[in-house]
Amino acid sequence: METGEEFGPWLARQLKLAGKSQADLAKELNLTRAAVSAWISKRSVPRPTVMEDIARALGTDVGTVHTRTTDTQAGLPISWYHRPGYPDGGRDGGNAAAFAFDADVQVLARETCQNSLDERLADNGRPVRVRYTIHELTGESLDAFRKAILWDDLLPHYSSVSENSGHQKVGRVVDAGVRDMYEKGRLVLLRVDDYNASGLTGDDYDDGRFAAVVRRQLDSLKTGRSAGGSYGLGKATLWATSALGLVLINSTLSAPHEGRTERRVIGRMELPWRQVDGKGYAGPAWLGRPDPDSPGAEIARSWWADEEMVESLHLTRDGDEPGTSFLIVGAHDVASLDDRAPAREPEDLDRADDAGDTRDIERMHQRLVDALGRDFWAAMTGGGARLPLLETSVRTLRNGNVVVPEQQVDPVVEQPSRTRALRAHYEGSTVDRLTEVGQVAARKVPLRLPLSGGVRGTLGIHQAILLVTAQTEDGGGDKNEVHSLRGNRMTVKKSGVPGLPLGTNPFQAVLLVGEAAGESAPFADEAEEFLRAAEPPEHDRWGQTEELTLRWSPSAYRRIALLTTETNNAVKELVARPKSANREGGESLRKALTVNKRTKAKRPSGPVVPELDALQATIGDEGEWQVTAEVKIPRGDEIVTMVPVAQLDVRSGGRPRLAWAELEAVDGCEVEDGALRFTPGARRAMFRGATDVTSHPVRTTLSRLVVELRSGKGE
Structure with a gap:
């Protein structure tokens, strides 16, 4: 017979749960207290016949005493523990970590899937499986669920929050969630299950996965360099997506x-913060079994529930595979309203307001599928010797009945071109140049890793891998974009390629960096560590962060900007159309035209000054101005060297000058010491530049840019 915990510690906890002392048990068993003490201290174990007496004393069956894989049901009942108000009178208007994210199921999918990838059990080679279940409850199903979560005990707290909702943003969200449940008679549950994951291991209070998720804020407990999370904020999306601020958890431990x-x-x-029956409560509350070791046995800790309990809480898992189920109670999706068509006429406003339902379960379903396919297509793709890291699916129910059948997210459907590119890389079938439809071109792009601690110099060069392929006719992702990803294969950065020639065929590109480029790639671990530090809490770009500045230097982000520049240049080389040698069409066209010949202008003998003719500017991921400029060059024997100068436009006074972080020649010129030297005989030239964010006196989004060409040293 399989046994669990050692007898002594198990018996000690059961006595605490039952409110009994060692002396009480000894008296019931007609034994000495020393005998019970010997069991507790693991010096001895009771005889089989005594086991039966212990079971009767604890109000359980003898099998439970023998196996010790669960607690007895005797003792303190499951209840809610609300953290008391602070003794110094301080008040919190909600969990600040939750304000880092919107109530958006697509953000939820990104954060929860990333966490599941980080907790994947990699030893068995299988992917982590993540399932999203949207479940709308009404009528008797809703009543039964409210009874299971002890809703009557929670209602006074929600009522207090609603009464003061005018003073608190969180309070207004909670009030709307409670009113929706009562006025419309429904409650939306959104469950996130992962399988082949670590589960919430560790003690209720000490360091471990359980305490990091359930007890603490800003504790990520991520150790692997390829892990996606690093701030400990991702779990806050679970509570942010709940209009009631309530999440239930069931974990199977590894x-x-x-x-x-x-x-x-x-x-x-x-x-x-709220006040109920004259007593102040700080904010969080926990549903669990009162901990007999806590003062007054008030603090709730996790408990080992029976199958009937997890079923009533809608937390039943499929099988015994390790992982965790998070049930978001009162799920809503405020961000889903942003992509609805706006009302165009005044009479349409009322209809538009009525259509704005943040609890539309079918819309939630589709938005989850879209987000998973967009952000995790690479993690779900395998090929050659590389296996997928992730499987995801979404299903939608109403009172246990299927509304939308379970839909397996297929990366081939969601991102056909990029999936083809990644598989070609895994299978070793890439080419150097694109010459046929369906080919995938590969190119190595260097990431020059800085030395840490602010020391000047380069640690080493990590070779990222760029994959480029033509976009398929059925689309599947934005065209002419580069998806950048690292070890866990979640798309971190999505960026367009500026300055593409007119007529470029639509393409899609992937940049594999760090362990995504291959664990054997030089400096893969160091690249993972560097780029992880360069990600903000949203994990949607690489750039300047406080951690990057502290661990490396204030200018370390320029290494990433240079990687972006090198990547864009490589993309343009790979997608450039070869010039055709056939000039028959051109000759025929010239014969069909009448051209008025003009007298050739006399070539100036003195120096000529180039002029700025066209300018394109966008704001980059780090807040820098990214400029592409065209220069018109007059005819002349001597072309003056010019210096491009970037300034901020102001209403009065001198314009603040911005430094260039990058300045590169594209055509018809060369860059030397910040100046443009033009190719003799060229009539036009092009250059690109990116400003140094540290030289900006104000944020880029609040400014206007002026670019000039100046002769001499640019003064």
Whole structure:
């Protein structure tokens, strides 16, 4: 018979749960207290016949005493514990971490899938499987669920928050969630299950995955360099997506805790400060079994629930594979309203307001599928010896009945061109140049890694891998974009390629950096560490961050800007159309035209000054101005060297001058010491530049740019 926890620690906890002392148990068993003490201290174990007496004393069956894989049901009941108000009178208007993200199911999908990838059990080679279940409850199903979560005990707290909702942003969201449930008679649950993952291992309070997720804020507990998270903010999206601030959790552990692994359950609620029956409460609350070791046995800890309990909480998992289920109670998707067509006429406003339902379960379903396919297509793609890291699916129910069948997210459907490119790389079938439809071109792009600690110099050069292929006719992702990703294969950065020639065929590109370029790639680990530090909490770009500045230097982000420039240049080389040698069409066209010949202008003998003729400018990911400029060059024997100068436009006074972080020649010129030297005989030239963000006196989005060409040294 399989046994779990050691007898002594198990018995000690059961006595605490039942409110009994060692002396009480010894008296019931007609034994000495020393005998019970020996069991507790693991010096001995009771005889089989005594096991039966212990089971009767604890109100359980003898099998539970023998196996010790669960707690007895005797003792303190499951209840809510609300954190008392601060003794110094301080008040919180909600969990600040939740304000880092919008109530957006697409943001939720990105953060939760990233966390599941980080917790994947890699030893078995299988992907982590993540399933999203949207479940709308009404009628009797809603009543039964509210009873299971002890809603009557929570209602006074929600009522207090609603009464003060005018003073708190979180309070207004909670008030709207409660009103929706009562006025429309519905509640939307959104469950996130992962399988083949670590589960919430560790003690309720000490360092471990459980405490990091359930007890703490800003604790990521991520150790691998390829991990996506680093701020500990991602889990806050679970509570941010709940209009009631309530999430229930059921975890199957990959490593036993207290001798068991299945159905470790707890709930956590995030509310602002409130007052109930004259007593102030700080904010968070937990659903669990009162901890007998806490003062007054008030603090709730996780408990090992039975199958009936997890079913009533809508937390039943498929099988015993390790992983965690998060149930978001009162899920809403405010950001889904942003992409609805706006009302165009005044009479349409009322209809538009009525159509704005943040709990439209079918719309949630589609937005989840879109987000998973857009951000995790690479993690779901395998080929050659590389296996997929992730499988995802979405299903939608109403009162247990299927509304939208389970939909497996297929990267080939969502991102056909990029999936083809990645598979070609894995299978070794890439080419150097694109000559036929369907080919995938590969090119290495250098990332020059800086030395840490502000030391000047380069640690080494990591070779990222760029893949480019033509976009398929069925689309699947924005054209002419580069998706950049690292070890966990989540798309971190999506960026267009500026300055493409007119008539460029639509393409899609992928940049593999760090471990995504191959674990054997030089400096792959160092690239992972560097780029992870360069990601903000949203993990949607690489650039200047506080961690990057502290660990490397204030200018370390320029290495990433240079990687972007090198990538864009490589893309343009790979997609450039070869010039045709056939000039028959041109000759025929010239014969069909009448051209008025004009007297050739006399070539000036003195120096001529080039003029700025065209300018394109965009704002980059780091807030820098990215400029592409065309220069018109007059005829002449001597062309004056010019210096491009970037300035901020102001209403009065001198224009603040911006430094160039990058300045490169494209055509008809060369860059030497910040000046443009033009090719003899050229009539036009082109150059590109990016400003140094550290030289900006104000944010780029609040400024206007002026670019001039100046002769001499540019003064």
